[in-house]
Amino acid sequence: MYRFFVEPSQIGEQEIVITGSDVNHIKNVLRMRIGEEIAISDGQEREYYCIIDKLEEDQVIACVKERVEESKELPVKITLFQGIPKSDKLELIIQKAVELGASEIVPVSMKRSIAKIEPKKADKKIERFNAIALSAAKQAKRSVIPTVLMPMSWKEALNYGKTMERCIVPYEDARGISHARDLVKGLHGVKSIGIYIGPEGGFDESEIEQAKEAGFEIMTLGKRILRTETAGLAILSILMFELEE
Numbered sequence: 001m002y003r004f005f006v007e008p009s010q011i012g013e014q015e016i017v018i019t020g021s022d023v024n025h026i027k028n029v030l031r032m033r034i035g036e037e038i039a040i041s042d043g044q045e046r047e048y049y050c051i052i053d054k055l056e057e058d059q060v061i062a063c064v065k066e067r068v069e070e071s072k073e074l075p076v077k078i079t080l081f082q083g084i085p086k087s088d089k090l091e092l093i094i095q096k097a098v099e100l101g102a103s104e105i106v107p108v109s110m111k112r113s114i115a116k117i118e119p120k121k122a123d124k125k126i127e128r129f130n131a132i133a134l135s136a137a138k139q140a141k142r143s144v145i146p147t148v149l150m151p152m153s154w155k156e157a158l159n160y161g162k163t164m165e166r167c168i169v170p171y172e173d174a175r176g177i178s179h180a181r182d183l184v185k186g187l188h189g190v191k192s193i194g195i196y197i198g199p200e201g202g203f204d205e206s207e208i209e210q211a212k213e214a215g216f217e218i219m220t221l222g223k224r225i226l227r228t229e230t231a232g233l234a235i236l237s238i239l240m241f242e243l244e245e
Helices: 021-029 089-099 119-139 154-161 177-185 205-213 228-243
Strands: 003-005 015-018 037-041 047-055 060-068 077-083 104-109 166-170 192-197 217-219
Touching: 003 119, 015 021, 015 047, 021 047, 021 060, 037 060, 077 089, 077 154, 077 228, 089 104, 089 119, 089 228, 104 119, 104 154, 154 192, 154 205, 166 205, 166 228, 177 217, 177 228, 192 228, 205 217
Parallel strands: 003 037, 077 104, 077 192, 166 192, 166 217
Antiparallel strands: 015 060, 037 047, 047 060
């Protein structure tokens, strides 16, 4: 069943009005017809199963068939702080992070970052990244649309992480897989988690020290060295499996 997102103001007691680019997608790309079923979310964990009732020029009207009570979201808000990688790796990371349950993705400029997001291009880049997040949220049948925030410096990322209950930093020189397992199991009941992933060159030692001073927890992901585009997805997969209700 295809899924679409609308604003809460577009939802009535018996019908939901779809506008914007989704109208063309429904009519001309998916070639859906009156009577077909679709799923609609308001982006705030309220979902509805609907039947297409009218296909108009600039809107699609769907009748509410059933409100879905079961949320598709993890019981914890996870923010992925991703050291900015080269080429188009960030697009892949955003797509897969959304599929795995992340609520926010933050590109972070670190000491060993090779790639940069130029300030004058940031708005357009973030707009594209959020479009990728929206598409991934639809595909994964998410109840909310994760957000890609504007790029941050390492200092800004540390300060933002201090507003969360727990922050973890997978680090290639960390030791003790038993400690890592205990750390993950101890995250049950936590409402917000920050995950920090280094860029291609990894974390600078000074960044790890600053993370420790901020109270963040350093952990290993095993004996193998993971690429930057793999490490975040690995820990997100672990958390999804462990914390899913």
